[in-house]
Amino acid sequence: MPNKLVNVFDVLIVGGGIIGMLTARHLHSEGYRVAIIEKSNLGGEATLAAGGILSALNPWKQSAAAQYLIDEGRQNFFSLVEDLKQETNINSEFIQSGMLVLDVDEKQAAQEWARQNNEVVEILARQSLLEHEVNISPIFKEALYLPNIAQIRPSKLIDALQQSLQNNKIDVFENTTVNELLIETNKVTGTATQNGNLYAEKVIVCGGAWTKNLFQENSDIDIAPVRGQMLLYKLPNKILSHIILKDKSYLIPRQDGHILCGSTVEHVGFENTITQAARLTLQNIAHELVPSIAKIKPIKQWSGLRPGTQRDVPYICKHPQISGLYINSGHYRHGIIMSIASARIMTALISNSLNTSHIATYS
Ligand SMILES: Cc1cc2nc3c(=O)[nH]c(=O)nc-3n(C[C@H](O)[C@H](O)[C@H](O)COP(=O)(O)OP(=O)(O)OC[C@H]3O[C@@H](n4cnc5c(N)ncnc54)[C@H](O)[C@@H]3O)c2cc1C
Structure with a gap:
């Protein structure tokens, strides 16, 4: 049964960059009640700064696991841009410029x-x-x-995604910083923000460059x-x-x-x-x-x-010790092109339908 209380959700997403926004949209389409908590404005950090190249810079230097995420983006970005255009009237300017x-x-x-x-x-x-x-x-x-090789215009993609979240009535708390994760006996229960607590059985940290700040100093998360x-x-x-x-x-x-x-x-x-x-x-x-x-x-x-990150792939995984806590972050130079696969894989992980080889690869 989906939660109905105003501050209780199925899944809380910390960080509203492209990774958080697409993950929220994907989870919502699977029936989850999701909220995004963003310390500034949706998409306003690395995502807005990006060039929007839909490729690795040197594709032949990527590991197979990174290439897998990139390929899924290359196969699906055109449809994403078209779907968003239909839904919001905003064109994210997909161009196959080569x-x-x-x-x-x-x-x-x-x-x-x-x-x-x-x-x-x-x-x-x-x-x-x-x-x-x-x-x-x-x-x-x-x-x-x-x-x-194609490109999109990140500022337009952000506008389109923001509008899509609004159309789908996905809760977004902008200008709200998650100060800490609420954890009881190794299980996450929500987030503490300057505007009060929000609760959920599952929390995904999509905090981009700030991800590690939400974990203990000695955490070995390499972001x-x-x-x-x-x-x-x-x-x-x-x-x-x-x-x-x-x-x-x-x-x-x-x-x-x-x-x-x-x-x-x-x-x-x-x-x-x-x-x-x-x-x-x-x-x-x-x-x-x-x-x-x-x-x-x-x-x-x-x-x-x-x-x-020094890794060749982002973290798209469960936290190894804290139940209900997930990480979708560390996309370094390829967060735009990897975002579609990352959102899909995270959704599969949340709904326990991800195959075990993927679980190991992106942990
Ligand atoms: C100059 C530049 C060019 C790039 N060009 C490309 C490119 O051409 N193609 C490509 O694929 N990638 C490119 N990238 C990389 C890409 O932009 C990133 O990998 C991607 O945007 C990461 O997305 P994200 O959602 O993880 O991070 P972000 O967009 O940074 O989003 C993370 C969000 O989390 C929020 N947050 C963090 N901590 C908290 C907290 N405690 N409480 C609430 N909110 C919080 C932040 O405010 C932020 O909005 C480029 C990056 C840069 C900087």
């Missing part, structure tokens, strides 16, 4: 990955590269072309903030069509002429601020890839804290 990878020393690994996974990687010589991107720097004589900064350009004409990637830095062209340049990887704790040094680094990257950008001033710079 990705040009300029790290041609990875050619062999990329081709092997393509062969094994039935993917497409074309090797473009200079002339062909120019036919794809006329403005690319003359220093690049060759590129790997992945035509099937720590890794700052990423981005620059945004607005060009009068569309000068780029594909995502361009080199050494894990990238340019992402949007439909309306905006171009994003990202991103730094900085271990500076919870300092979520922009810096002049990062601005210069990113400007140099943009100019190196597409020299004509040098004439344009960036219109915006921002930063976000990724939920970094």
Whole structure:
């Protein structure tokens, strides 16, 4: 029987980034009474800062377990965006822009990955590269072309998900910080917030970079903030069509002429601020890839804290000691593309229908 009391839920989700929002939506569709508790605004942290590339940066370097999560995202993101568009009238701008990878020393690994996974990687010589991107720097004589890679626009996806949660009457407590988890004899009973307690038999921590703060200091959960900064350009004409990637830095062209340049990887704790040094680094990257950008001033710079981990996969699992407590976090650089699989796997875990190999892989 679903709970009817106002502060009692079947499942409480701590953190309303993409992982928390999609997990809530998935659980709701399975009949659970869910609430999200978010310390600031839905999607306002790492999710809003993201580029929205629907791929690993170098897919051939991922473990099989990471690739599994990424593949599920690639297969299902278009439908998610279409469903949300139908439901909310908000378009999250799924575009299959393709990705040009300029790290041609990875050619062999990329081709092997393509062969094994039935993917497409074309090797473009200079002339062909120019036919794809006329403005690319003359220093690049060759590129790997992945035509099937797509992107979405995170700010739009957040708006659409927020609207969907509202349409489905899923409870959301914004500007509400979970100060601690309520635990009685090794069983979670809810959360304590500055506005009072909320209760549930199950609590999922989707706290992104802040996840570890809710666990004891000696907990061996390996999640720590890794700052990423981005620059945004607005060009009068569309000068780029594909995502361009080199050494894990990238340019992402949007439909309306905006171009994003990202991103730094900085271990500076919870300092979520922009810096002049990062601005210069990113400007140099943009100019190196597409020299004509040098004439344009960036219109915006921002930063976000990724939920970094040394592991090759996120935690999508039960807490090993505390009954009813779950973690869906640690997606580091791939939280957008891994979000669909993470939400599905967590829902299966909550309803005890997850197969045992998955339980072991993402614990
Ligand atoms: C610059 C940058 C570029 C990126 N580009 C891409 C990309 O192109 N593709 C891709 O797949 N991924 C990308 N990522 C990674 C992706 O953004 C993250 O992996 C993903 O957003 C993580 O989602 P999340 O919901 O776990 O975290 P978040 O979006 O950070 O959400 C966690 C939420 O939990 C809340 N919270 C934490 N603790 C508490 C508490 N105690 N009480 C209440 N609320 C709490 C926070 O306020 C936050 O809103 C990028 C990240 C950055 C920073």
